[in-house]
Ligand SMILES: [Zn+2]
């Protein structure tokens with residue numbers, strides 16, 4: 001089978017690899033589409049930061065926003081599924097797995113391949129059925145939307161309000177795919193008012209379609225006073241990279257509020273702990289998804305996509321064949337092209 005390998009910084013090549021063995025509780029799935037995530041771009045630019053995490057070691061195959069065909073029931077028809085990556089190779093038996101936090105599985109089996117390839121072997125329990133009629137591109141948003149859903153569902157404010165953001169004001173810094181999906185998730189989890197900071201006109205329009213009531217443009221607006229004036233109970237940092245947006249979130253959230261961090265940073269980042277202490281801030285660094293109150297974040301994400309497909313459908317802007325994975329990464333990295341989400345299709 002063919003698979004795309006990350007050979008070094010910003011270097012991707014597609015090669016033939018032997019098919020992986022399928023045994024035990026693994027099932028082999030045929031990839032239909034795989035989205036390019038901000039974390040994939042991060043690994044592509046800085047492979048040195050990702051080594052040892054299994055996914056993007058060099059050379060390696062990345063891609064975790066997977067829609068695929070899985071073996072179906074006896075009638076021979078396959079199941080169209082999305083893969084919950086934390087469950088794809090977890091043990092299912094350790095304390096973390098039993099607690100719904102497979103991200104922290106202590107006995108994870110490394111996968112032979114990920115989504116930028118023709119086929120994968122994954123745990124049967126990692127598969128979630130895609131509702132009939134849902135477009136493949138839309139289904140590929142399940143994983144990043146589940147990341148956003150998880151950040152809120154795992155937050156203090158959500159638990160303190162018995163599982164809702166009702167009555168709360170949320171500000172989202174960043175309107176790349178994850179910022180837009182964080183905007184969408186907040187609206188659907190009951191937020192009262194929603195502000196999004198978006199750099200490009202296409203992002204601003206998407207933020208409004210997904211539920212933002214106000215949008216700030218960081219080029220023309222004073223974002224510090226703009227966000228402070230909005231008085232958010234929660235500020236979501238959805239940019240990463242350099243430290244500026246983390247600092248902005250901490251400086252602008254209301255006293256007693258909560259900062260949810262979805263971005264990944266290139267370097268250790270300073271925090272003004274004195275300012276944070278005087279304002280009794282809470283910080284939550286959210287990474288992926290799991291099970292909360294007996295429900296997978298993946299299930300919640302699929303439900304949101306299914307109930308309002310039109311709002312989300314414009315988010316996937318480009319498709320590239322597997323052979324052009326390198327070009328797809330270059331396009332995904334260049335936000336000025338208007339690329340929101342890009343999928344690779346074997
Ligand atoms: Zn992702």
Ligand SMILES: [Zn+2]
Nearest residue numbers: 091094097105
């Ligand atoms: Zn485990």
